[in-house]
Amino acid sequence: MPLFFLLDENLPARVFRAIQRHNESEALALDAVCVGQFSDLPLSSDDGTVLRWADREGRILITEDKSTMPSHLEEHLLAGRHSPGVFLVRQGTPIPALIEFLVLAAHASEPAEWENRIEYIP
Numbered sequence: 001m002p003l004f005f006l007l008d009e010n011l012p013a014r015v016f017r018a019i020q021r022h023n024e025s026e027a028l029a030l031d032a033v034c035v036g037q038f039s040d041l042p043l044s045s046d047d048g049t050v051l052r053w054a055d056r057e058g059r060i061l062i063t064e065d066k067s068t069m070p071s072h073l074e075e076h077l078l079a080g081r082h083s084p085g086v087f088l089v090r091q092g093t094p095i096p097a098l099i100e101f102l103v104l105a106a107h108a109s110e111p112a113e114w115e116n117r118i119e120y121i122p
Contacts, residue, residue: 003106003114004084005032006054008063009043011089015062018095019102028107030099033059047072051083060085060114062102070118077116085114087121097122 007016016034023029036043041053047068054061055076063069066088073086087105089098101122105114 002031003109003111004057004059005030005087005102005106006050006057006059006061007032007034008050008061008065008069009035009045010064011062015095015098018099022099022103026103028103030102030106032062032102048076051076052081054084055082058084058111060087060111062087062089064089064091073118083116084111085116086118087114088118089121093122 007019016032019030019032035041035045035050038053041050045053047065050061051072061069061083063086069086069088073083076083087102098121
């Protein structure tokens with residue numbers, strides 16, 4: 001079962017455009033949406049709202065927010081909530097390497113492998 005992703009608004013827009021280009025030309029598509037695409041997840045949503053939305057929709061959050069997201073995920077889990085997971089993109093990661101990781105994760109792993117944890121990528 002492929003993974004589903006939610007791109008945090010702190011990621012550059014070029015990441016989402018790269019995913020769209022990948023999906024146009026490759027057989028192993030990525031199912032990714034962005035914060036701000038939905039009325040119940042507008043731009044400037046706080047981390048707690050983003051984590052609850054990702055949980056409800058079964059989407060792994062992809063973010064560069066290393067300053068607050070780890071602590072917010074910890075609070076989220078301590079409150080008895082669940083997370084499909086968080087992929088924390090290291091600063092300076094080339095977009096092709098990020099796309100390659102996402103394709104591999106989405107099509108060669110199971111959602112349970114990422115639940116309730118942060119994975120620093122790549």
